[in-house]
Amino acid sequence: MKLSTRLVLLTLGCLLPILTAQIYSQVNLYAERHRQLSALVLRQAELANADMASIVDGVHQLGVLAGEFPSVRTSGEPCTGRLTSLRQSLTQYRFLALFSPVDGSLLCTSDGVPTGLSAHPSWLANLLTTKDLSVGQLVSDPTRKSQFLPIAVHVRDIGAGDEPRVLVVALDTNWLEKHLETAKVDHAPALSHAALIIADRNGYVLSRVPDSAAWTGRPVPDWFRPLIGRPVQGVETIVDPHGHSIIAAYVPNESPPAGLTTIDALVLPDLTVGIDHATFQDLLLIGGAAFVAVILTWVAGRRFIYQPTEALLQAARKWREGDLGARARLTDAGSEFAALAESFNAMAAGLQAREMERRMQASFLEAQVAERTRELSESNNRLQVEIAGREKTEVALHQARKLQAVGQLAGGIAHDFNNMLATVLGNLELMERRVSQAGDDWAIADTDRLLRLIERATGAVTRGGQLTSRLLAFSRRQPLTARATDVNALLRELITLAASTLGRRIQVISELADDLWPAMIDPSQVEAAILNLCLNARDAMPDGGHLTIRTMNLTVEPGTGEHDDNDLSPGEYVQVSISDTGTGMTAEVKARAFDPFFTTKGPSAGSGLGLSQVYGMARQSGGNVVIDSTLNEGTRVMLSLPRAAATEASDTAETESSATLSAPSTPNELILVVDDDSAVRQVTVEMAHDLGCEVVQASGGEQALSLIDKLSPPPTLILLDYAMPGMNGLQLARALRERRIKAPIALVTGYAELSETDIAAEQLSGLLRKPFTIRELQGLLTRLRAAAPSLEAGLVNS
Known part of the structure; x- marks a missing residue:
């Protein structure tokens, strides 16, 4: 075999590892770039999903806050004004509406409500059954030619006895578009070719960045639909109908926030076209250099055999030491070794170029890592701020719970104190009446002095009653009495x-x-x-x-x-x-x-x-x-x-000035007094005796039921204490009505949560608050006598 042929084969053998390494390097570079893009796209999808989760959590916090406003617990103008004020301060919401999940009725709304909301459109039915938080489907408003996303939250912190309520908040898709564009610029400037899609549970686009106006309200493309049904988030490479490879990161609607799907898609050719072009040029350059080297080697092998190899060896040593800038310089340009030297010089230049490119790529990757590290640091800072805010909220909630506990304790003390005040006030009034009725047996000076002492004591009891009223108001068990x-x-x-x-x-x-x-x-x-x-x-x-x-x-x-x-x-x-x-x-x-x-x-x-x-x-x-x-x-x-x-x-003045005791009651009028507190019961009996009534008494519900069966005729008026062990006043009243007792019934109680509405609901005829005066007792008895005919007729008809 000729030397030139051997040199050609040797040259090809030397170039083959370089070509293989170059191809392997390009394949690894493409794979690494694909992995990086997948990670970045998934990170961007997770950030967008976290952003949507924070928006939905904001609605949840709004429901918690709404439960703290007394006006929201009612319906009408106060509730409408409060919801309108909240919507005007929260521009991301189209409107706020409060519904009753019991019958689906619309209680109150803010401004901006679309027409037909009270008619319960189909999209509203599932939202009203939520027990915590529910994200609905995209809704189009034809009157404003726009769309919104309804989110329902169960309003908590409703007091005992209030019906449950559901707050429906309409998230404006126009605001969502601007918010996502701002978030995309802040979080992922390197992925400017990526398309971010937020879709509802039915696969309709809520917003797309970019081109949101052209996509909002349309269904997600068919090649994206399988991603919505995935059980967990991930990244997939799919091919669109035009044959373009797309890296799609997705967070399905089963992940929090439930009901929303986040898709971040990136078309590979848009980002890899530059890299592919550079790779093609490199391969073409190396291929051309290899072709030239083979030709020159074959020519030099035919014409030159012995050329100074020392220069080649020295250059080879420098290359081996890492000095790719070294070149083999020969004076005999026509020798075979000169052509070989030129080939090695070209090879060294190619390796030097590859080394420079590798360093540039490493620098670019380091910059990308630094950018992602900065973004993670910013996210961590925001998380720390949110944690601090939540700790402050927990401290405030702890303070509110302590206040509620103090209020409950104050209410209990006030209730028991009312019984003691009722006993003291009743006995003072009885003493006052006895002193006034003493006649000639008492000196006028002694009578006046005792009346003044009794008046002072009565004033102290009245102030004590006002104190208990304030305690009940502090515990939020006292209704507003204007x-x-x-x-x-x-x-x-x-x-x-x-x-x-x-x-x-x-x-x-x-x-x-x-x-x-x-x-x-x-x-x-x-x-x-x-x-x-x-x-x-x-x-x-x-x-x-x-x-x-x-x-x-x-x-x-x-x-x-x-x-x-x-x-x-x-x-x-x-x-x-x-x-x-x-x-x-x-x-x-x-x-x-x-x-x-x-x-x-x-x-x-x-x-x-x-x-x-x-x-x-x-x-x-x-x-x-x-x-x-x-x-x-x-x-x-x-x-x-x-x-x-x-x-x-x-x-009011006339009522107070004319509050004088009238003549005794109807002869043979029998009153039943039931109270578990013996002192309060005895003073009530004494007051009733002074008003000319016959009185029978019982210390509890069981004794009263047993006693009333023995009375003939039955009592004409009945006074019941509310808070009694075993059977309270309302339960005893129901039992008396079941036994067809037609006499008017009134509650005598210091329990402030009872209202006139509660009394009417139980077919009772009056309510007397402890502590009470003999004039107040007389007024109650007068009202009971007036209500007796209509009450008896109503019970007969029922």
Whole structure:
């Protein structure tokens, strides 16, 4: 075999590993790039799904927050106003609607509700049955030519006795489009060719980035549909109808948030076209160099045999040491070794180029890793912020639970205290009547002195009754009882209490209007609210200061717009202003002052419910409360309360002035008194005897049922205590009605959760609160006698 042929074969043998290595390198590079793109696409899909989960969780938090508003627990204008206010502050929602899952009725809605919502469209049926959180299907609104995604959340924290409620929130797809575009730019700028798709449970596109307008409302393409039914998330390479390879990462609708599918798709040719072109050029260059080397080697082998090999060996040593910049230089350009040297020089140049390209690729990968590391760091920072927020919420919830426990304890103490007060008040009134009836046996001076002592004791019992009323109001077991009230008189008593409570460093100044109108309020609730505001003012003045309490009449004219900030309807109001010279509030604190659980005192100093309770009382009374505060200049809180009509005030005065004892009751009238507290029962019996009634008594439900079977004729009036062991008052009333007892029945109780509605529902004729006076007992007996004919007729018809 000729030397030239051997040289050619040797050259080919040398070039073969290089070509193989180059091909292997390109295959590995393509595979590595594919793995990186798959990981990046899956990461982007997970980020988008986490973003959607946070949006859905925001709806869940909105349902929890809605349950804290008293207005949402009712229907009508207060509920509609609250939902409208929430929707206007949360621009991502098209509308908010509150339904009853019992009968599917629409309770209240915010603005922006599409027509036909109260007719229960098909998409609404499954949402109303949710027990926690449910994501619906994409809904088109023909009136606004747009779409929205309904999400239903079960409203918790509803009080005992309230029916369950479901809040339906409509997520605006236009807002979702802008949100996803912003998130895509923030999280994945390197995948600009990727298409992000969010679809509902039926496979209809909620939003697509880019080109959301052309895709929203359309079904997902058929080659993507198998991804929706996958049990877990993953990445697949699929081929579209045009033959393009697509890397698709998916999070199916079975994963949280349930009901939504996230797909991030990337067309491979769009990103690998540059790499494929460079690979083709490299292979073409190496192939051309190999072809030239073979030709030159064959020519040199024919013409030259002996050429200086030392230069080649030196160059080979440098190449072996890693110096790819070294070149073999021969003077005899026509020799075979010169051609071989040129071939080796070309090979070294190719290896040097590959090395430079490898370094550039390594630098590019390091930059990608650094970018992904930065994104992970940002995600971790956001997670830490969310964890801190959740810890604050848990602390606030713990404070609320402690407040609820204290309220329950206060309610129980007030209930038992009412029984003791009823006994003391009844005996004092009986003593007063005995002293008044003593006649000539008593000296006038002694009689007056005993009457004054009894009057003082009666006043103390009355104040004790007001204290229990406040305890019940604090425990939220006292309904709001509004009546015409002299606010100036209420404030004079309260200022005396506040002056001793606030301390000597706080100077209390009162500026009470002489011609102040009466207000239609619950006095105990207003007292608690104003005392709360005074304590807040004291906390804002740690070094002392001035606390000024003013009253004035306020008239809001229709259409004037003068008091728009107060959000008051046109009418007449009594305004109480509480000003301090304390630290004041920033704009941010002032904006959140009425939010539940918001406090600047720390978790150990307050629950954050004080100002929210003041706001709720004012709004429930028909008024409002406004804060005017400047940092380091003090705070002024203006409490506006509705004016009481003149007829209401006069009726109240006439009722109180005319509350005198009338003549004895009907002869032979028999009253049954049932109470487990012997002291309360005995004083009630004595009062009834003084009113001219015959009385039989029982200490419980079983004894009363046994006694009534022996009475002939049966009692004409029945008084029952509510809270009794074994059988309570309502249960005993039902048992009496089942035995066809037609006499009017009334409850005598200190349990404040009972209302007139509860009494009417049980076919009872009255309710008397402990502690009560003999005049109140006489008024109840009069009402029972008046209700007897109609009650007997109703029982006969039933």
